[in-house]
Amino acid sequence: MTDRRFIIEMAQGTDLHGGDYTKAALRAVRAALQGSSLALLGGEGIDPAAMRVQVTVGVQDPNAVDRAAIAALLPAGRVTVDVIHGGLDHAGPRGGAPIVIATAAVEAFLPDHPGGWRAAT
16 A cells, blocks of 8 residues: 655754754754644544654755654654755854754655545544
8 A cells, every 4th residue: 555645844944053953953843843734633543653754854964963853853653854965054153153054844644545534523
């Protein structure tokens, strides 16, 4: 059975002073989560554990991001976190740490259901 995406949310997050890629990534993922609703999971017979969640974060230094911290933000499902080269580093004030801008996409998938999925009413 194949998975069908039912949510995709994108957002950005920043660390203005510390040059912390994980902090910026966490803020981006939180912002994406705030823009989504999982009302469908309240329906009968839909187990939140059946949901697969794919998080993709873009930053200039992917190796500097704590993937486990990002996965811990997700409230349900089987989570995969990919951190790729992206985002933006902007010159910090007076030559200090860069302003780090992270971008994130959070996608949620459920197995295909023969009659389609419907949210509880």
